[in-house]
Amino acid sequence: MAEQPVWTGGYELPVYPFVPPPELADGRPRRYRIVIVGGGLSGLTLACDLANRGVESVLLDEDDTIGVRGASSRGIVYAQKTLEVFAHLGTYPRIREKGVTWSVGKTFAGRDVVYSFDMDLGSASEQPPFINLQQFYVEWFLVDRIASLGRCDLRWKSRVTRVAQTPECVTVAVETPAGGYTLEAEWLIDATGVNSAIRDGFGLETHASRSADRWCITDVRFKERFPVERWTWVEAPFNDDRAVWQHLMGDDVWRLDYQMDPDCDPEYVSRRDVAEARLRAHLGHRDFDLVWVGPYAYRDHLLDEFRHGRVFFVGDAAHVVSPFGARGGNSGIQDAYNLGWKLALVTKRQAPERLLDTYSAERQPAAAENLRVTARTTRFLAPRSAAERTLRAAVLGLAREHAFGRSLVNTGRLSVANPYPDSPAVAGAGWSLPNVAITLPDGSRSTLAGLAQSVGTVFIGILYAPTGGHDVAGFAQLEALGLPFRFFVCGAGGIGDPEGKLKQVLHAGPDTFALIRPDLYLAALAPNARASEVEACLRKALCL
Amino acid sequence: MITDPNIPDPDGFYAALVAAHEGLTEAQSAELNARLVFLLANQVGSQAVLLDCVAAARKPFAPE
Numbered sequence: 001m002a003e004q005p006v007w008t009g010g011y012e013l014p015v016y017p018f019v020p021p022p023e024l025a026d027g028r029p030r031r032y033r034i035v036i037v038g039g040g041l042s043g044l045t046l047a048c049d050l051a052n053r054g055v056e057s058v059l060l061d062e063d064d065t066i067g068v069r070g071a072s073s074r075g076i077v078y079a080q081k082t083l084e085v086f087a088h089l090g091t092y093p094r095i096r097e098k099g100v101t102w103s104v105g106k107t108f109a110g111r112d113v114v115y116s117f118d119m120d121l122g123s124a125s126e127q128p129p130f131i132n133l134q135q136f137y138v139e140w141f142l143v144d145r146i147a148s149l150g151r152c153d154l155r156w157k158s159r160v161t162r163v164a165q166t167p168e169c170v171t172v173a174v175e176t177p178a179g180g181y182t183l184e185a186e187w188l189i190d191a192t193g194v195n196s197a198i199r200d201g202f203g204l205e206t207h208a209s210r211s212a213d214r215w216c217i218t219d220v221r222f223k224e225r226f227p228v229e230r231w232t233w234v235e236a237p238f239n240d241d242r243a244v245w246q247h248l249m250g251d252d253v254w255r256l257d258y259q260m261d262p263d264c265d266p267e268y269v270s271r272r273d274v275a276e277a278r279l280r281a282h283l284g285h286r287d288f289d290l291v292w293v294g295p296y297a298y299r300d301h302l303l304d305e306f307r308h309g310r311v312f313f314v315g316d317a318a319h320v321v322s323p324f325g326a327r328g329g330n331s332g333i334q335d336a337y338n339l340g341w342k343l344a345l346v347t348k349r350q351a352p353e354r355l356l357d358t359y360s361a362e363r364q365p366a367a368a369e370n371l372r373v374t375a376r377t378t379r380f381l382a383p384r385s386a387a388e389r390t391l392r393a394a395v396l397g398l399a400r401e402h403a404f405g406r407s408l409v410n411t412g413r414l415s416v417a418n419p420y421p422d423s424p425a426v427a428g429a430g431w432s433l434p435n436v437a438i439t440l441p442d443g444s445r446s447t448l449a450g451l452a453q454s455v456g457t458v459f460i461g462i463l464y465a466p467t468g469g470h471d472v473a474g475f476a477q478l479e480a481l482g483l484p485f486r487f488f489v490c491g492a493g494g495i496g497d498p499e500g501k502l503k504q505v506l507h508a509g510p511d512t513f514a515l516i517r518p519d520l521y522l523a524a525l526a527p528n529a530r531a532s533e534v535e536a537c538l539r540k541a542l543c544l
Numbered sequence: 545m546i547t548d549p550n551i552p553d554p555d556g557f558y559a560a561l562v563a564a565h566e567g568l569t570e571a572q573s574a575e576l577n578a579r580l581v582f583l584l585a586n587q588v589g590s591q592a593v594l595l596d597c598v599a600a601a602r603k604p605f606a607p608e
Contacts, residue, residue: 394578
């Protein structure tokens with residue numbers, strides 16, 4: 001698929017050819033069910049998820065490659081739910097192979113460790129807590145996967161210039177190297193990122209703000225092996241007692257991210273000789289290769305609603321947070337995985353259109369929570385007054401002496417699968433189930449994501465360890481209602497829980513009934529449920 | 545939040561606090577107070593009580 005490669009930031013990226021679309025051949029406008037604009041993490045994840053669910057889409061991207069030209073990598077940390085999504089979509093093996101798996105984080109003040117964690121402890125998932133990888137590789141693997149799945153018309157060099165909507169459809173004007181054309185979409189997904197012209201064209205309020213805090217990324221290769229852990233300094237002696245991040249990515253490239261004086265000149269701090277002087281102070285030698293240097297300040301924004309008529313906003317177009325905690329890219333991927341199955345069921349006429357409203361009802365509060373969490377980290381890392389600096393000094397001092405002090409050190413609370421406790425489509429549950437190991441009814445080893453992949457876009461009902469007093473036949477009959485639902489017993493003749501992890505993540509006792517959504521969130525959890533109650537939960541989850 | 549007297553020896557506590565600040569610079573005193581706040585907060589262990597105390601402490605000053 002790729003033509004000659006592009007050289008950017010020391011990496012060779014693929015170039016995808018522009019293929020003139022049928023509209024340009026016959027001038028006839030066409031209407032598509034689903035059109036996605038923007039081929040970043042969230043747009044590509046959605047296109048891949050839809051293709052994997054057998055649903056066709058068109059994806060328009062203004063570039064002809066992945067990543068951002070000349071800007072090296074952006075996101076680097078992919079958290080467990082993201083990795084589970086990619087396990088479902090089929091790109092996980094390549095991410096695991098190319099990326100760097102880690103679970104241990106340490107925070108330093110001066111030379112002292114003032115906070116540490118190991119997220120692998122207590123994790124039930126088949127995927128690790130984190131894998132670090134340059135963002136463009138993640139996008140690259142998605143493009144390849146989409147190409148092998150088919151069903152997505154990936155249109156490169158296609159820039160959207162105008163969007164208008166009626167109650168029936170969205171009209172999209174597209175500019176290409178071979179001329180302009182118009183297409184219609186039943187549903188349009190805006191995945192065009194932070195500066196979305198589609199969003200701004202509708203005049204939607206984003207509540208944007210900008211931080212005074214300044215940082216400078218320095219991606220670098222060097223010989224010695226630091227531990228493959230997330231190291232953060234709140235006060236680094238080699239960076240004027242300001243913060244530093246140290247992370248390994250793919251291709252043995254380290255990401256070193258330095259907090260700068262808020263009044264610094266971004267051009268000066270990113271000069272090659274200045275960056276190299278910083279690296280020498282950090283590494284204690286000059287035996288390294290600079291890959292890329294990029295100064296940045298961060299911003300945040302959040303839409304009030306992620307749906308506007310027939311248009312949905314995903315990823316940075318809908319929400320932007322500071323980078324501490326990896327809650328940007330990971331939440332964009334979660335957006336896509338939340339919306340994908342809903343669009344699939346609605347376009348297959350298996351659920352009413354109001355199911356789509358639950359996307360905003362679930363993901364907008366999740367983004368608001370991410371904004372709250374990252375804003376607190378920002379405040380800890382960049383105190384705004386002498387009083388705040390005093391409070392932080394007290395915390396760092398106490399963290400050296402007492403366990404409780406460590407819990408107050410905040411260099412980023414890493415991305416989690418946000419729960420949806422207030423969703424109108426869940427019944428007293430609403431949290432993501434880790435991708436635990438199970439066995440399928442034929443005895444083969446699999447996972448929850450493997451089970452979901454094998455049954456397609458349906459709700460999965462699991463009756464855990466039935467003791468016999470149960471209406472198993474009644475549950476099985478729910479499959480005959482014509483709803484997207486499949487029923488399994490966990491126990492003899494059904495799926496198996498060889499490691500007891502399904503029991504652990506469901507907090508299940510005998511006769512617990514779990515209703516699992518196609519995005520592997522728990523829609524309902526009921527001990528000793530009756531079939532009629534399960535049917536009510538299923539109808540609620542489908543907005544019927 | 546408890547607002548009735550609950551410190552067993554109020555004068556003794558006040559004297560110990562004053563003594564702890566003796567000989568410190570203004571910046572050191574500020575940090576000592578901050579350390580004390582966090583140490584006491586961990587003894588309280590109730591989020592609702594802590595937030596009530598923050599609000600009560602803020603009360604004489606201009607609203608946020």
